[in-house]
Amino acid sequence: MKSENKGTITVFGKNTVRESVRSGEAVELFVSSKYQNDAIVKEAQTAGIEVNLVSWNELDALSKSTSHQGYVAICHEVKEYTLAEVIEQCKQKENPLILMLDGIEDPHNVGAILRSVDAFGVDAVILKNRGEAKVNSTVAKVSTGAIHYVRICTVANLTNAIQTLKKNGFWVVSSDGSGKTEYDEVDYSGPMVIVVGSEGFGISNLVLKNSDFIVKIPMVGHVNSLNASVATGILLAGVTLLRKKKK
Numbered sequence: 001m002k003s004e005n006k007g008t009i010t011v012f013g014k015n016t017v018r019e020s021v022r023s024g025e026a027v028e029l030f031v032s033s034k035y036q037n038d039a040i041v042k043e044a045q046t047a048g049i050e051v052n053l054v055s056w057n058e059l060d061a062l063s064k065s066t067s068h069q070g071y072v073a074i075c076h077e078v079k080e081y082t083l084a085e086v087i088e089q090c091k092q093k094e095n096p097l098i099l100m101l102d103g104i105e106d107p108h109n110v111g112a113i114l115r116s117v118d119a120f121g122v123d124a125v126i127l128k129n130r131g132e133a134k135v136n137s138t139v140a141k142v143s144t145g146a147i148h149y150v151r152i153c154t155v156a157n158l159t160n161a162i163q164t165l166k167k168n169g170f171w172v173v174s175s176d177g178s179g180k181t182e183y184d185e186v187d188y189s190g191p192m193v194i195v196v197g198s199e200g201f202g203i204s205n206l207v208l209k210n211s212d213f214i215v216k217i218p219m220v221g222h223v224n225s226l227n228a229s230v231a232t233g234i235l236l237a238g239v240t241l242l243r244k245k246k247k
Contacts, residue, residue: 007077011140011147012059012068014040019145021047025075030054030062032070040071063137078135081153083161086124087168089151093123095243096191098170099236100126102158102207103198104228107133111142112229113196118146120236126161126193129154158195159206165193172211175235176203177225179216186213188239189246196232199225 008027011020020026021044029044033053044051054062062072081089090096099122104110110133117125132154133139140147155161162172173186174195195211197203208214217226217234226234 008074009077009140010063010072010137011075011145012063012065012072012137013141013144014069014071015144016141016147017071017073017145018043019148020073020075021049023145023148025148026073027076028052028074030059030072030074032056032059035070065137065141067141075140075148078140078147078152081124081151083126083153083155083164086126086151086153087165090123090191095189096123096170097188097236097239098122098124098126098165098191098193099232100158100161100172100193100195100207101132101197101228102128102195102203103131103201104196105131105133105198106228107136107138108142109133109227109229110135111139111147113232114139114143114150115146116229116233116236117150118143120240122150122236124151124153126153126155126158128158129156158204159210162193162207162210165191166210166212171213173213173215174203174208174211175217175231176208176214177216178202178208179214181213181215182218183215183235184238184242186215187246188242192239194232194235194239196228196235199228 018040029051036053059068170191170193172193
């Protein structure tokens with residue numbers, strides 16, 4: 001039985017573990033004995049992944065959680081791409097789309113955002129290496145396995161990253177309550193970066209200053225802000241629809 005060590009990450013939850021197997025990222029599975037005949041177990045065995053049938057308490061200890069649903073996997077550590085790699089890969093596409101996160105500290109928000117990123121085919125997510133939630137087991141669980149399919153890039157300075165992206169033909173659109181333009185009034189043709197900030201502090205002034213557009217999501221209710229993951233889902237769905245209409 002292998003244990004988690006440097007170069008691996010523990011993920012848990014039925015859907016997350018299933019995707020870790022399908023994506024080829026799982027190294028070893030720990031499954032409740034009651035699920036020994038489950039399709040995930042058979043799929044893992046077919047792929048040559050070691051499967052251990054264990055007790056519920058052992059799964060609690062392995063996952064450091066009680067919400068594992070009877071499934072835990074040790075996976076390869078999530079690969080991080082450099083900004084140069086992301087830009088090079090985006091050159092292969094006509095209308096690449098990158099999401100940049102500024103100060104999202106809640107791992108549940110990051111996990112939900114990664115789920116939307118995968119759903120709408122975003123090419124990469126850029127995060128700061130400080131001041132953001134770490135890509136950990138909680139992020140993996142909330143993403144329901146999307147973490148295994150999304151390109152993640154961490155940088156030391158978002159403003160420097162924006163300047164590099166702009167030099168490579170990207171337009172930068174920041175979503176902020178201070179925006180005067182509604183998000184659906186922008187032309188999203190070509191290489192685009194969408195920036196989303198935290199609910200509490202929003203997007204930093206330097207990032208806003210270096211953005212080409214500052215947009216807002218129109219709201220008519222009494223609450224003046226949206227959860228960061230909800231706002232991201234609205235923006236990505238909106239950009240996808242607007243691009244489709246342009247074709």
